[in-house]
Amino acid sequence: MNHNILLVDDQRDILRLLRASLESLKNKEINIFEAPSGEEALLESTRHEINLLIADYKLPGMSGVELMRKVRARHPEIKIVFITGMTDKKMRDEMLNAGALAVFDKPIPMADFLDVVERGLGLVQTIFPSEPSNEPVEERSSRVSDLLANFRQDINAEAVFLLNDRGLVQARTGKLHDSSMEVSLISTLMTIHGASLKVARHNHQETLDSYHIFSGGDHDLLFIPVTPLYALLVAGNGLTSEDCVIENVNGLLALRTQVEKALKSMGVTGELKNAAQGQPAPKKQTDQLAKATPAPEMEALLNQAATQKTKAQNVDDFWNEAAQKHGNKPASSEVMSLEEARKLGILPDGN
Secondary structure (H helix, E strand, C coil): CCEEEEEECCCHHHHHHHHHHHHCCCCCCEEEEEECCHHHHHHHHHHCCCCEEEEECCCCCCCHHHHHHHHHHHCCCCEEEEEECCCCHHHHHHHHHCCCCEEEECCCCHHHHHHHHHHHHCCCCCCCCCCCCCCCHHHHHHHHHHHHHHHHHHHCCCEEEEEECCCCEEEEEECCCCHHHHHHHHHHHHHHHHHHHHHHHHCCCCCCCCCEEECCCCCEEEEEEEECCEEEEEEECCCCCCCCHHHHHHHHHHHHHHHHHHHHHCCCCCCHHHCCCCCCCCCCCHHHHHHCCCCHHHHHHHHHHHHCCCCCCCHHHHHHHHHHHHCCCCCCCCCCCHHHHHHCCCCCCCC
């Protein structure tokens, strides 16, 4: 099945960049068409069945939103992705409310862009891959997805994700308001997850016990580790307001316990010491080291050192003795000291 993508931007550099990134997918089923204006894009849409329109919001002539509506009239099932150099949130919401799949600011984050393209076209996701087929994904998703869906409904969240330590979505319910930054967001959150593991190991914790709250922006976010290998992300509006944040966090802690039990039933450990990131920092054992028996070679050297008399009583004596012994020697055999020159009559006495 062919997938036709129409790129629309009046900047040739942007068109070349988008084409190169799409060609990096190396999918022979993808056909790419280009247009520098909305009018020429409309003409291309009459020549081909367009599955995905990727357009700049600000075009010469008609706007990107106008173009979207006119192309959609001819291709009702088309998916739309907007690119813009403007960061006004109201304008971004306008594009999303008009039915855009995603909105990307310039410079374009390519990993997120390709992920949206693949999901929009229903392709196998090479940028954001699914779990290997030999793992019990169906069994895990059935139980865990029910827990996530119930929790999402209870707190009226927009989306709830179970993520693994590689940044892959194990289970999800709902979706973000703007999915265009999903890959980067999850990658950054899993960096926080890795940092939490390191703190816990340095603190000699047996289990993870932390959570993170992000207020405002496109969503309120609640992020909490479940095990060293998994974490929960909750996104929505009003989740962190003063009248409900404590209740929502307590609910998330309860959800974590339920998800952890479900994972344990499938053989996923919750012990910090088995984390993929490494073993916990070992506790000090100075008393055992003090009682350890030295190797025979080391013991002989220690006994020999104890029977020898040291000429230098301390560090200062040692360096004073060395200075007296070697201080008058020239650094090179071809150079003589001032004292030697006087003795040979080369220099007069007193100079």
